[in-house]
Amino acid sequence: MNQHDPKNIPQTTPRQSATFSPDVNSEIRRAAATGIYDIRGGGAKRSLPSFDDLLFMGASISRYPLEGYREKCETSVTIGGLHAENPIHLDIPITIAGMSFGALSGPAKEALGRGATAAGTSTTTGDGGMTSEERGHSKTLVYQYLPSRYGMNPDDLRRADAIEIVVGQGAKPGGGGMLLGQKISDRVAEMRNLPKGIDQRSACRHPDWTGPDDLEIKILELREITGWKVPIYVKIAGARPYYDVTLAVKAGADAVVLDGMQGGTAATQDVFIEHVGQPTLAVIRPAVQALQDLGMHRKVQLILSGGIRSGADVAKAMALGADAVAIGTAALIALGDNDPKYEAEYNAMGTTAGAYDDWHEGRDPAGITTQDPELSARFDPIEGGRRLKNYLKVMTLEAQTIARACGKNHLHNLEPEDLVALTMEAAAMAQIPLAGTDWYPGKPNTSY
Amino acid sequence: MQTVDLQETGLRALNKMLHAQSETTNQTAWEILNPKGAHAIACGLNAPIEVTVKGSTGYYCAGMNQHATVNIHGSAGPGTAENMMSGTVVIEGDASQYAGATGHGGLLVIKGNASSRCGISMKGIDIVVHGNIGHMSAFMAQSGNLVVCGDAGDALGDSCYEARLFVRGTVKSLGADCERKKMRPEHLEILQDLLTRAGSDAKPEEFTRYGSARNLYTFDVDNASAY
Numbered sequence: 001m002n003q004h005d006p007k008n009i010p011q012t013t014p015r016q017s018a019t020f021s022p023d024v025n026s027e028i029r030r031a032a033a034t035g036i037y038d039i040r041g042g043g044a045k046r047s048l049p050s051f052d053d054l055l056f057m058g059a060s061i062s063r064y065p066l067e068g069y070r071e072k073c074e075t076s077v078t079i080g081g082l083h084a085e086n087p088i089h090l091d092i093p094i095t096i097a098g099m100s101f102g103a104l105s106g107p108a109k110e111a112l113g114r115g116a117t118a119a120g121t122s123t124t125t126g127d128g129g130m131t132s133e134e135r136g137h138s139k140t141l142v143y144q145y146l147p148s149r150y151g152m153n154p155d156d157l158r159r160a161d162a163i164e165i166v167v168g169q170g171a172k173p174g175g176g177g178m179l180l181g182q183k184i185s186d187r188v189a190e191m192r193n194l195p196k197g198i199d200q201r202s203a204c205r206h207p208d209w210t211g212p213d214d215l216e217i218k219i220l221e222l223r224e225i226t227g228w229k230v231p232i233y234v235k236i237a238g239a240r241p242y243y244d245v246t247l248a249v250k251a252g253a254d255a256v257v258l259d260g261m262q263g264g265t266a267a268t269q270d271v272f273i274e275h276v277g278q279p280t281l282a283v284i285r286p287a288v289q290a291l292q293d294l295g296m297h298r299k300v301q302l303i304l305s306g307g308i309r310s311g312a313d314v315a316k317a318m319a320l321g322a323d324a325v326a327i328g329t330a331a332l333i334a335l336g337d338n339d340p341k342y343e344a345e346y347n348a349m350g351t352t353a354g355a356y357d358d359w360h361e362g363r364d365p366a367g368i369t370t371q372d373p374e375l376s377a378r379f380d381p382i383e384g385g386r387r388l389k390n391y392l393k394v395m396t397l398e399a400q401t402i403a404r405a406c407g408k409n410h411l412h413n414l415e416p417e418d419l420v421a422l423t424m425e426a427a428a429m430a431q432i433p434l435a436g437t438d439w440y441p442g443k444p445n446t447s448y
Numbered sequence: 449m450q451t452v453d454l455q456e457t458g459l460r461a462l463n464k465m466l467h468a469q470s471e472t473t474n475q476t477a478w479e480i481l482n483p484k485g486a487h488a489i490a491c492g493l494n495a496p497i498e499v500t501v502k503g504s505t506g507y508y509c510a511g512m513n514q515h516a517t518v519n520i521h522g523s524a525g526p527g528t529a530e531n532m533m534s535g536t537v538v539i540e541g542d543a544s545q546y547a548g549a550t551g552h553g554g555l556l557v558i559k560g561n562a563s564s565r566c567g568i569s570m571k572g573i574d575i576v577v578h579g580n581i582g583h584m585s586a587f588m589a590q591s592g593n594l595v596v597c598g599d600a601g602d603a604l605g606d607s608c609y610e611a612r613l614f615v616r617g618t619v620k621s622l623g624a625d626c627e628r629k630k631m632r633p634e635h636l637e638i639l640q641d642l643l644t645r646a647g648s649d650a651k652p653e654e655f656t657r658y659g660s661a662r663n664l665y666t667f668d669v670d671n672a673s674a675y
Binding site for chain 1: 459460463464467487488491492494506507508511512514526527530531533545546549550552565568569571572587588590591607609610665666667
């Protein structure tokens with residue numbers, strides 16, 4: 001045998017580069033062809049340390065459990081009792097995050113209101129103002145106060161149950177927004193005081209204040225306009241949670257909404273979503289520490305968002321110190337977003353169910369992230385509301401199941417000591433001992 | 449005339465009294481003494497009353513005003529008349545940053561000078577400044593009219609949309625996508641009306657109009673350097 005004959009040389013398996021993966025290469029080709037960065041919706045898709053890296057230990061001899069379905073496990077939460085005359089009382093600690101009319105269709109917003117109300121929780125407006133549909137169908141509606149001030153008016157401010165000053169968003173800390181012209185219908189344009197069909201930029205900073213001292217005065221103004229009746233939340237991205245929570249509380253917030261990088265957006269640059277911000281798991285403990293250092297834990301409520309999907313996530317967030325959570329992407333999936341039943345239509349757009357994220361283009365076959373009248377008409381807000389209610393109920397039952405197993409008669413009684421971490425990263429970020437040890441990286445006074 | 453000494457009454461009680469006025473109130477004239485730069489004076493008004501503040505105000509005086517007339521006999525702090533919906537706000541002195549920010553309607557008159565970012569993100573408000581305005585004024589201005597009887601600072605009208613900007617004096621520089629525009633008869637008419645309502649004797653013909661070149665309305669990579 002001629003060992004130099006190419007036919008006789010064993011062939012190596014073609015090897016894809018880990019650095020230049022098919023995904024990376026496809027983005028390079030797309031960028032080279034268009035000259036425009038990739039814009040998409042949703043949150044970080046990369047693999048991140050998450051609540052999946054934590055486990056509850058459950059009860060045994062040292063802790064005893066509560067009887068499932070027999071012994072009560074409370075789920076209610078009160079938000080905003082520190083300064084507001086009318087704090088918000090929710091039956092469950094799972095709220096619906098701010099999503100705009102404009103990004104979402106009117107019927108989708110209505111469904112969020114219906115589902116949240118039926119489940120005993122709140123929903124939230126978004127960058128684009130308050131619609132009559134969502135006000136009408138939301139028993140408890142949080143009105144977002146955003147840098148763009150699209151649709152902002154004092155009448156809506158006064159008919160809101162709470163006000164959420166949006167400083168940042170987990171998907172894009174330090175970034176503004178962009179609603180592309182395809183989604184600017186007559187109604188969206190009118191609500192935003194802009195011509196139909198043009199790209200609408202949302203500023204990254206508020207136009208009339210900068211810094212924590214100004215924020216304190218802004219909160220004063222909003223309280224004066226609303227007669228100190230409703231709670232004022234401050235929403236921040238998971239950027240520098242210890243300092244940002246401290247400053248928000250110092251400025252007078254009744255509640256802090258903290259959004260990690262898995263939190264979604266209607267549209268922003270992919271590079272922003274994937275490379276700016278911190279994982280939700282990493283931001284909660286510094287935020288809770290800030291509240292504890294100020295003596296404000298459980299007085300100023302902490303609402304955690306960014307990749308919450310199940311009752312297990314809810315329970316873990318609350319065990320780490322959150323008072324409540326907010327869901328956005330999960331709520332859209334419950335409504336029917338990215339449903340495989342539209343697979344043929346996703347394929348026609350060059351994507352697949354579960355991966356569809358071009359929400360800004362307004363071609364959502366599920367009729368949720370669109371302003372197209374025909375596509376919107378596919379979505380039934382009553383059925384959507386029912387599905388969301390069901391999902392919220394399931395999440396609540398799951399969280400209660402875990403809490404009872406840990407011997408807790410209220411979700412708020414879950415505590416870090418109920419948890420172990422599966423990975424070093426999760427142990428360090430959540431300050432939870434690695435499973436099988438009593439140690440986590442960075443633990444003070446440790447001999448390890 | 450209802451006279452309220454802010455130092456004696458306190459902000460909450462003052463605003464509560466003003467908010468209690470209805471569309472048909474007969475207590476239409478209010479005078480506020482000793483404002484001493486307090487914040488959020490007369491914000492959120494929602495009735496056709498006239499409030500005169502005898503002195504200078506802090507942040508957000510007359511914020512989100514609806515229907516009311518607010519006269520400030522002094523200078524005004526940041527964000528005065530922010531997000532105003534209707535009515536009239538007149539500042540006899542100078543205005544700090546962000547005057548009339550995001551305003552949806554009504555008329556804001558500044559008899560002195562306005563600082564930076566006057567009319568930022570304005571959405572239908574009319575603003576008349578008798579003096580000069582600072583940098584980045586009318587940034588992302590969406591609609592309404594900004595009239596400057598003096599000079600404008602750097603980056604006027606940066607990234608603006610459909611707002612009309614009228615400047616009588618010099619403009620230090622124009623912001624991205626803002627350009628000089630032709631003054632047509634309808635603009636002279638709008639300008640004359642605003643100048644008259646604002647108590648200015650300036651002539652519309654002395655002004656230059658600026659507005660959006662509309663090149664940034666739809667994202668185009670060839671304009672990337674402007675972003």
